[in-house]
Amino acid sequence: MPPPDHRRWAAAGFATRAIHAGQEPDPGTGAVIVPVYQTSTFAQREVGVHAGWDYARGGNPTRDALEAAIAALEGGTHGFAFASGLAAGDTLLRTLAPGDHVLLANDVYGGTYRQFKRVHEPWGLAFDPVDLSDLDAVAAAWRATTRMVWIETPTNPLMSIFDIAALSDVAHKRGAMVTVDNTFASPYLQQPLSLGADVVVHSTTKYLGGHSDVVGGALVTSDGALAERLGFLQNAIGGVPGPWDTFLVLRGLKTLAARMRVHCENARVVAGRLVAHPAVVEVLYPGLATHPGHEVAAGQMRDFGGMVSFRLGDEQAALKACARFQVFTLAESLGGVESLVEHPGRMTHQSVAGSLLEVPGDLIRLSVGIEDPADLLADLDQALG
Numbered sequence: 001m002p003p004p005d006h007r008r009w010a011a012a013g014f015a016t017r018a019i020h021a022g023q024e025p026d027p028g029t030g031a032v033i034v035p036v037y038q039t040s041t042f043a044q045r046e047v048g049v050h051a052g053w054d055y056a057r058g059g060n061p062t063r064d065a066l067e068a069a070i071a072a073l074e075g076g077t078h079g080f081a082f083a084s085g086l087a088a089g090d091t092l093l094r095t096l097a098p099g100d101h102v103l104l105a106n107d108v109y110g111g112t113y114r115q116f117k118r119v120h121e122p123w124g125l126a127f128d129p130v131d132l133s134d135l136d137a138v139a140a141a142w143r144a145t146t147r148m149v150w151i152e153t154p155t156n157p158l159m160s161i162f163d164i165a166a167l168s169d170v171a172h173k174r175g176a177m178v179t180v181d182n183t184f185a186s187p188y189l190q191q192p193l194s195l196g197a198d199v200v201v202h203s204t205t206k207y208l209g210g211h212s213d214v215v216g217g218a219l220v221t222s223d224g225a226l227a228e229r230l231g232f233l234q235n236a237i238g239g240v241p242g243p244w245d246t247f248l249v250l251r252g253l254k255t256l257a258a259r260m261r262v263h264c265e266n267a268r269v270v271a272g273r274l275v276a277h278p279a280v281v282e283v284l285y286p287g288l289a290t291h292p293g294h295e296v297a298a299g300q301m302r303d304f305g306g307m308v309s310f311r312l313g314d315e316q317a318a319l320k321a322c323a324r325f326q327v328f329t330l331a332e333s334l335g336g337v338e339s340l341v342e343h344p345g346r347m348t349h350q351s352v353a354g355s356l357l358e359v360p361g362d363l364i365r366l367s368v369g370i371e372d373p374a375d376l377l378a379d380l381d382q383a384l385g
């Protein structure tokens with residue numbers, strides 16, 4: 001069985017690639033859907049002679065299909081699937097060496113910051129959180145040892161926007177690589193490699209999986225040397241997903257375009273209601289013309305995404321409102337078909353409390369799902385009183 005070749009679909013539109021790239025009907029059985037190869041090992045005809053797979057940490061046909069599909073959606077040549085978004089990031093950072101320095105967006109996902117601070121810094125990697133929208137601040141923080149700029153845009157949970165093309169230009173002139181965490185946007189809305197980034201990281205747990213039923217991660221690059229190193233590290237470290245999890249993400253990908261269109265529409269409606277609500281003191285959503293990153297977002301994203309954060313001016317008010325939602329479920333995570341609400345300060349971003357990245361206590365984050373917008377608005381109204 002030949003490994004999936006997604007280049008056949010390179011000229012197709014996004015939604016077509018999401019359904020077909022890397023996912024040809026099974027040549028042996030005709031199965032239209034890539035099967036779940038629930039096996040840890042593969043028979044060899046003679047020593048070293050096999051159908052392309054030997055041991056499933058190194059590769060599995062279901063995982064290969066997912067990797068080819070994600071690469072095709074990001075416009076990259078090589079995809080790698082992992083057991084979680086953080087496992088993907090960890091493996092990528094192992095391409096650096098102790099003594100290297102990373103400039104990190106000053107509003108990344110709390111778990112990313114925690115990994116830098118408590119795993120990679122003790123191991124010898126230096127890093128500085130910087131406001132990446134300020135190129136003077138980037139220049140001031142640059143060191144002779146800076147090897148990577150780690151962008152997240154839009155950021156979790158403050159919805160900051162960073163200019164991927166401008167930052168890639170600066171980083172490449174100085175000999176550093178650019179990583180973009182594309183989890184919030186998904187490749188449907190934003191394709192960082194086409195804007196100059198070297199590698200994309202995903203929590204596939206979110207929009208790519210899309211149904212809150214799997215934890216996973218991915219890396220995509222078009223840099224052959226980096227891909228070779230990542231392939232080695234993926235197998236050598238072993239933070240890989242099992243076949244069922246890769247199957248679930250692959251199934252989620254097929255509807256990514258359709259889901260993202262509704263997420264974006266619903267988020268726009270929700271943000272509009274929040275802006276008009278007297279209890280809300282600030283709405284953080286890049287689709288608003290008043291958002292400081294609006295123009296950059298409009299230039300590098302197809303639409304503004306399904307995430308909306310807002311502030312109520314008071315932490316107790318935010319905690320009480322979170323508990324009142326009925327259609328939005330109070331839960332961590334994001335990017336699934338169902339709407340979720342959470343309090344970042346006490347939930348997803350507890351790990352950055354007391355750090356430079358601490359988030360305001362009056363902040364509420366919404367992952368706007370694909371339910372009927374009238375039901376979402378009614379829930380918002382009753383929860384905010």
Ligand SMILES: Cc1ncc(COP(=O)(O)O)c(C=O)c1O
Pocket residue numbers: 084085086087109111112152156181183184202203204205215216217333
């Ligand atoms: C932007 C972003 N990146 C990375 C991660 C980590 O992903 P995972 O939970 O799949 O390890 C998350 C999780 O919330 C996230 O929101």
